[in-house]
Amino acid sequence: MSTQQEQPREPESQEAPKDPEMKGSKSPQQERLRKKEAGLADERSEAEAEATGETVHIKVFRYDPEVEAKQEPRFDDFHVPFEKGMTVLDAVMYARDEFDSSLTFRHSCRQAVCGSDAFFVNGTQKLGCKTQISDLEQPVRIEPLPHQEVVKDLVVDMDHFYDQMHAVEPYFQQEDLPEGELEEQRQSRENREKVKMSTRCIWCGACMSSCNIAAGDNEYLGPAAINKAYRFAMDEREDEEIKEHRLRILEQEHGVWRCQTQFSCTEVCPKDIPLTEHIQELKREAVKKNLKFW
Amino acid sequence: MYEHDVIVVGAGGAGLRAAIAANEAGADTAIVSKLHPVRSHTGAAEGGINAALREGDDWELHAYDTMKGSDYLGDAPAVETLAQNAPDETVNLEHWGMPFSREDDGRVSQRPFGGLSFPRTTYAGAETGHHLLHVMYEQVVKRGIQVYDEWYVMNLATTDEEDPNDRQCEGIVAYDVQSGNVEGFKANRGVILATGGPGQAFDHTTNAVSCTGDGHAMAYRAGAPLEDMEFIQFHPTSLPSTGVLISEGVRGEGGILYNEGGERFMFEYGYANNDGELASRDVVARAELTEVGEGRGVNDEYVHLDMRHLGEERITDRLENILHLAEDFEGVDGLVEPMPVKPGQHYAMGGIDVDEHGQTCIDGLYAAGECACVSVHGANRLGGNALPELIVFGKRAGRHAAGEDLGEPEIRTGYGDDVEDETDTELPVQPGSAGLGTGDDVAADGGVTAEVDVLEHAVERERERVEHLMNKDTGVQHAEIRSKLQSAMTDYVNVFRTGDGIKNALKIIRECRKEYQDVYVDDPSRTFNTDLQQTYETRNLIDVAETIALGALVRNEFRGAHWRQENQIRDDENWLKHTLVSWDDGEPAIFYRPVILEGGDKTYEPKERSY
Numbered sequence: 001m002s003t004q005q006e007q008p009r010e011p012e013s014q015e016a017p018k019d020p021e022m023k024g025s026k027s028p029q030q031e032r033l034r035k036k037e038a039g040l041a042d043e044r045s046e047a048e049a050e051a052t053g054e055t056v057h058i059k060v061f062r063y064d065p066e067v068e069a070k071q072e073p074r075f076d077d078f079h080v081p082f083e084k085g086m087t088v089l090d091a092v093m094y095a096r097d098e099f100d101s102s103l104t105f106r107h108s109c110r111q112a113v114c115g116s117d118a119f120f121v122n123g124t125q126k127l128g129c130k131t132q133i134s135d136l137e138q139p140v141r142i143e144p145l146p147h148q149e150v151v152k153d154l155v156v157d158m159d160h161f162y163d164q165m166h167a168v169e170p171y172f173q174q175e176d177l178p179e180g181e182l183e184e185q186r187q188s189r190e191n192r193e194k195v196k197m198s199t200r201c202i203w204c205g206a207c208m209s210s211c212n213i214a215a216g217d218n219e220y221l222g223p224a225a226i227n228k229a230y231r232f233a234m235d236e237r238e239d240e241e242i243k244e245h246r247l248r249i250l251e252q253e254h255g256v257w258r259c260q261t262q263f264s265c266t267e268v269c270p271k272d273i274p275l276t277e278h279i280q281e282l283k284r285e286a287v288k289k290n291l292k293f294w
Numbered sequence: 295m296y297e298h299d300v301i302v303v304g305a306g307g308a309g310l311r312a313a314i315a316a317n318e319a320g321a322d323t324a325i326v327s328k329l330h331p332v333r334s335h336t337g338a339a340e341g342g343i344n345a346a347l348r349e350g351d352d353w354e355l356h357a358y359d360t361m362k363g364s365d366y367l368g369d370a371p372a373v374e375t376l377a378q379n380a381p382d383e384t385v386n387l388e389h390w391g392m393p394f395s396r397e398d399d400g401r402v403s404q405r406p407f408g409g410l411s412f413p414r415t416t417y418a419g420a421e422t423g424h425h426l427l428h429v430m431y432e433q434v435v436k437r438g439i440q441v442y443d444e445w446y447v448m449n450l451a452t453t454d455e456e457d458p459n460d461r462q463c464e465g466i467v468a469y470d471v472q473s474g475n476v477e478g479f480k481a482n483r484g485v486i487l488a489t490g491g492p493g494q495a496f497d498h499t500t501n502a503v504s505c506t507g508d509g510h511a512m513a514y515r516a517g518a519p520l521e522d523m524e525f526i527q528f529h530p531t532s533l534p535s536t537g538v539l540i541s542e543g544v545r546g547e548g549g550i551l552y553n554e555g556g557e558r559f560m561f562e563y564g565y566a567n568n569d570g571e572l573a574s575r576d577v578v579a580r581a582e583l584t585e586v587g588e589g590r591g592v593n594d595e596y597v598h599l600d601m602r603h604l605g606e607e608r609i610t611d612r613l614e615n616i617l618h619l620a621e622d623f624e625g626v627d628g629l630v631e632p633m634p635v636k637p638g639q640h641y642a643m644g645g646i647d648v649d650e651h652g653q654t655c656i657d658g659l660y661a662a663g664e665c666a667c668v669s670v671h672g673a674n675r676l677g678g679n680a681l682p683e684l685i686v687f688g689k690r691a692g693r694h695a696a697g698e699d700l701g702e703p704e705i706r707t708g709y710g711d712d713v714e715d716e717t718d719t720e721l722p723v724q725p726g727s728a729g730l731g732t733g734d735d736v737a738a739d740g741g742v743t744a745e746v747d748v749l750e751h752a753v754e755r756e757r758e759r760v761e762h763l764m765n766k767d768t769g770v771q772h773a774e775i776r777s778k779l780q781s782a783m784t785d786y787v788n789v790f791r792t793g794d795g796i797k798n799a800l801k802i803i804r805e806c807r808k809e810y811q812d813v814y815v816d817d818p819s820r821t822f823n824t825d826l827q828q829t830y831e832t833r834n835l836i837d838v839a840e841t842i843a844l845g846a847l848v849r850n851e852f853r854g855a856h857w858r859q860e861n862q863i864r865d866d867e868n869w870l871k872h873t874l875v876s877w878d879d880g881e882p883a884i885f886y887r888p889v890i891l892e893g894g895d896k897t898y899e900p901k902e903r904s905y
Binding site for chain 1 (some may be wrong): 347389390393397419429432436502503601618622771773818819822
């Protein structure tokens with residue numbers, strides 16, 4: 001569907017990092033800590049105070065292939081009463097429940113673990129439920145994730161994302177299990193620590209949507225799937241043979257080598273997973289293995 | 295029409311485990327879920343999985359703790375099955391690659407949890423459920439099990455014999471959320487409901503918005519009773535603004551609760567002199583609300599949970615997720631300030647009445663996980679006991695539905711000669727037909743007696759309902775009814791309960807039913823119509839809320855999570871029994887079944903619970 005392209009949002013959608021190295025070196029969490037140290041955290045409460053008793057102006061993308069009035073994509077304006085702590089998800093839920101019950105979006109856990117409500121908020125991929133509305137410039141533009149087909153309003157088709165996830169054989173492969181009753185496999189603390197961040201992926205699709213390469217190459221496995229593969233390839237409980245098999249999947253034409261280290265995925269990941277780093281590490285592993293063979 | 299041997303409804307922990315087990319037992323298995331599997335609410339579980347894995351611990355201790363925690367309303371055969379199978383199933387997860395937290399020797403870590411006599415809660419940081427869900431979905435992918443995701447299951451296709459024990463479930467009716475097509479799914483061997491909790495019946499809940507009791511309501515209307523619905527667990531530590539859960543792991547690691555005056559009230563005010571913050575959840579939830587009620591709460595609303603003294607290293611290692619939650623949703627940095635917490639609806643101990651094989655009284659209809667009541671949790675669930683329930687009983691339901699012989703069940707289900715009818719309590723409202731105004735006055739809602747194809751008939755019915763809801767131009771919207779229902783439940787059927795309050799709730803629930811007759815769907819589109827889906831869900835919430843309130847009204851005693859002002863003693867003489875509510879010709883009927891305290895080789899004697 002080409003409705004996405006009709007929207008004049010391309011220019012602001014993929015703002016190139018001004019200083020890629022700097023961006024890559026700071027996780028969102030580090031960024032938050034930095035702000036806090038610099039006394040910038042107070043900004044939020046000031047913004048909140050300012051907004052109290054007022055409404056929040058949100059502009060929400062609307063499209064429905066089936067309803068005549070919505071076949072032409074547009075933005076609808078809603079003015080939602082502000083409450084302290086209100087998130088983007090709270091605002092669209094309010095708009096839906098109070099103003100227009102046809103406003104459609106996915107959401108479920110509202111605590112950043114189900115990954116349903118990744119939206120494009122003021123030009124960045126964010127989870128609606130963990131984005132405080134007071135942190136955003138108004139009017140807040142809420143759009144479906146770019147580079148994915150829009151099903152309706154904020155709902156995008158996730159099939160391609162799931163296909164890519166499935167393409168990396170996303171399941172533990174270790175047939176050689178310890179013998180004896182209740183004997184678990186051993187895993188060192190260090191190794192668990194190494195894969196820990198990669199296991200936090202909630203399949204929200206924000207990274208795929210932010211990736212310029214994935215946007216241009218539909219076959220590129222993309223950051224989420226590669227991270228999923230990393231989770232297994234780096235887990236010491238899987239043996240060397242399967243690790244090599246995994247690397248062969250990853251080093252194919254549309255695998256890790258497609259990544260151009262733009263850090264967009266790392267920047268938008270709501271779980272702070274160092275996706276770009278994981279992709280680079282797998283590139284190094286692939287090189288190491290190939291050198292062995294050649 | 296689609297056809298499979300076993301159809302699992304819901305794709306959280308119990309559903310995925312059931313599907314894997316059915317698949318392994320050789321059945322052609324499919325999962326039908328309104329969410330994509332990795333978005334299920336199991337992912338939000340934080341704490342861990344209780345399993346007696348270590349020297350010094352054994353399943354009997356686990357069973358004992360669970361019986362005691364349940365306030366002697368758990369059925370011993372179910373509790374023992376849970377405790378016996380949890381270790382194998384937990385290690386099995388490890389074998390599937392689950393990233394558990396580790397000890398120095400590489401073995402999985404375990405930690406203390408409320409009400410446990412041994413630190414047997416196996417965990418993966420404070421995000422155990424997330425990992426459990428993903429690992430299990432990975433196994434589903436590995437086995438190529440068919441998943442129909444974003445298909446909303448609207449109803450069961452059940453025969454309509456007069457006695458629910460004679461009925462048979464032949465399949466389900468679902469609609470494809472993306473296209474709006476309503477289709478039948480024939481289940482040759484069985485339907486397993488694994489639809490999770492009904493937390494959305496309350497307005498302050500840790501549950502996802504998808505937790506609308508769909509499975510409860512469908513089974514109930516098909517004739518399977520709901521058991522012990524009055525027992526709702528209120529988790530003592532949820533964030534005040536959103537209800538987001540702060541794991542019991544925080545208290546397990548040594549987190550402390552303070553009132554506004556900085557007093558450690560669990561000890562200082564004597565709520566739990568032995569166990570303090572690690573008393574069982576019902577005790578802590580009441581303590582917090584008592585503090586707030588007596589003017590010692592912070593901002594008259596909540597108390598403080600402090601973990602700063604644990605030190606950054608330990609917090610980051612074991613509770614990192616909590617730091618993120620507190621910061622993102624409350625703007626509080628858990629490393630430098632205490633976190634605001636208050637009780638929030640968290641878990642339903644009750645559910646669809648099943649035996650230890652997961653089977654309901656309706657042939658071919660199973661339930662597992664939070665939507666089911668075996669019952670292992672009785673009047674109060676111990677932290678860390680929900681996840682083992684999912685995997686142990688999910689697996690059993692899957693195997694049994696696939697045709698494996700698990701022997702004679704010890705737990706009985708449905709209406710039978712072992713039950714006692716409710717005759718004493720005066721109900722404040724006359725329960726009556728509560729359908730959608732489209733002539734659904736048959737006994738098994740959506741059912742039919744014979745001759746006609748049961749599934750076809752059920753599909754036709756749902757298509758008519760959708761037409762009716764979509765064609766209606768004016769009336770009430772679901773959001774209005776839902777919000778009224780949620781407020782009533784939170785106002786009157788909360789942690790503290792009175793007979794009059796519950797009667798008020800029942801009156802409001804009846805009003806909601808009446809208003810629901812006039813409900814309509816405003817969104818005219820068939821594409822991803824969440825308005826339609828939520829309208830269906832709201833109906834389910836009304837049914838479930840009514841059973842919760844009815845159970846709470848008739849049980850005039852104080853047991854576990856169920857506190858009644860009029861009668862603050864546990865009345866073992868009269869109430870060592872389960873409450874069952876069944877849908878009898880469209881009206882709720884209440885009856886009781888004795889609790890089974892007799893285990894394999896010992897009987898669990900009720901004792902006073904002290905912490």
